[in-house]
Amino acid sequence: MDSEPAHGLSAGMSAMSPPIARTVAELRAHVRRWRAGGETVGFVPTMGALHEGHLSLVRLAKDRARRAVASVFVNPTQFGPNEDFDAYPRDERRDAELLASVGCDLLYAPTAAEMYPPGFATTITVAGVTEPLDGAARPGHFAGVATVVAKLLLQCGPDVAVFGEKDYQQLQVIRRLVVDLDIPVEILGGPTARAGDGLALSSRNAYLTPDERVVAAALNRTLAAAVAQLRAGRAAVEVEADAVRRLAEAGFGRIDYVEVRDAENLARLGPGPVGGPARILAAALLGRTRLIDNMAV
Numbered sequence: 096m097d098s099e100p101a102h103g104l105s106a107g108m109s110a111m112s113p114p115i116a117r118t119v120a121e122l123r124a125h126v127r128r129w130r131a132g133g134e135t136v137g138f139v140p141t142m143g144a145l146h147e148g149h150l151s152l153v154r155l156a157k158d159r160a161r162r163a164v165a166s167v168f169v170n171p172t173q174f175g176p177n178e179d180f181d182a183y184p185r186d187e188r189r190d191a192e193l194l195a196s197v198g199c200d201l202l203y204a205p206t207a208a209e210m211y212p213p214g215f216a217t218t219i220t221v222a223g224v225t226e227p228l229d230g231a232a233r234p235g236h237f238a239g240v241a242t243v244v245a246k247l248l249l250q251c252g253p254d255v256a257v258f259g260e261k262d263y264q265q266l267q268v269i270r271r272l273v274v275d276l277d278i279p280v281e282i283l284g285g286p287t288a289r290a291g292d293g294l295a296l297s298s299r300n301a302y303l304t305p306d307e308r309v310v311a312a313a314l315n316r317t318l319a320a321a322v323a324q325l326r327a328g329r330a331a332v333e334v335e336a337d338a339v340r341r342l343a344e345a346g347f348g349r350i351d352y353v354e355v356r357d358a359e360n361l362a363r364l365g366p367g368p369v370g371g372p373a374r375i376l377a378a379a380l381l382g383r384t385r386l387i388d389n390m391a392v
C-alpha cells in the first residue's frame with residue numbers, strides 16, 4: 096500500500112498509479128460501472144516486473160477498447176518445484192507507475208488466497224497444443240497457465256484480452272482454451288518487443304550476468320538465420336540441428352528445443368522443406384536463466 100496516499104484517493108492509489116483492485120468483487124465493480132456507461136474493456140494479464148513488452152500490450156488493449164485492465168499475479172501453480180517462483184522479481188509500485196504511464200485504467204493485483212481459496216480443486220488441461228516444447232520441458236506449466244488465465248478472463252469479463260507472441264505456445268493454448276470453453280472474449284496476439292540486439296524483453300532477463308546478457312542475443316540471431324535457411328528451402332531437421340549447434344557454440348547450456356512447428360496447432364513439421372504457415376521456437380538455458388524465443392517462418 097502507498098505510504099502517502101494522495102489527497103482524495105483511497106489507499107493503494109496515488110497520482111502515479113491506476114486504482115488497484117485486490118479482489119474479484121472490486122474488479123467486477125469497476126467493470127460493471129464501465130459497462131453501465133457503454134464502455135468496452137481490454138485486459139492484459141501479467142506476472143509483473145513490467146517492461147516495454149507488457150506496456151506495448153496495454154497500448155494495444157487501449158487501441159481496441161475504451162478501458163484497459165492489467166493484472167499482476169505471480170501464479171504459483173505455473174512454476175515447477177525447481178523453478179524461480181520465490182526469486183521472481185516483484186515491485187508493485189514500479190509496475191503501477193509504468194501502467195499509469197500508458198493510460199491503464201485499473202491494476203488488478205489479487206492475492207494467492209483470493210485466486211486459490213481453501214478448497215480450490217479445479218484444474219483446466221488443454222490437450223494437444225500443450226504437449227510438445229515447453230509442455231514437455233515444464234510438466235504442469237500449461238495446466239497452471241490455462242487454469243489461471245481462464246479464471247482471470249472469467250473474473251474480468253473483457254471484450255478483448257491481449258497476450259504476447261513472445262510466449263507463442265501460451266498464446267496458442269489460450270486461443271484453444273477460450274474456443275473450447277466458450278469464453279466470450281477476443282484474443283489478440285501482440286508482437287514481441289526486443290532490445291536493440293534482438294533479445295526478446297523478459298522479466299527474467301534481470302537474472303542474466305553482464306557476460307550472459309551479451310551471449311543472450313545469439314538466441315534471436317540464431318532463429319533469424321534459421322528462418323532464412325528455411326525460406327531458402329533447407330530441410331527443417333537440418334536447420335534445427337544447425338541452430339542447436341550455433342546456440343551451444345555461442346555459450347548456451349542445456350538447449351531444451353529448437354523446433355519448426357505448424358504455426359497454429361504446433362504439430363511437428365518436416366523433416367523436409369516447410370510448406371504452410373510455420374513457426375520456429377526455441378528454449379535454452381544461459382547459466383541458470385531459461386530463455387525462450389520464436390519467429391514466424
Ligand code: AMP
Nearest residue numbers: 141142143148258259261262287288296
Ligand atoms: P509475463 O509477465 O511474462 O507472464 O507476461 C505477460 C504477458 O506479456 C504475456 O502475454 C507475455 O507473452 C507478454 N510478454 C512478455 N514479454 C513480452 C515481449 N518481449 N513482447 C511482447 N509481449 C511480451
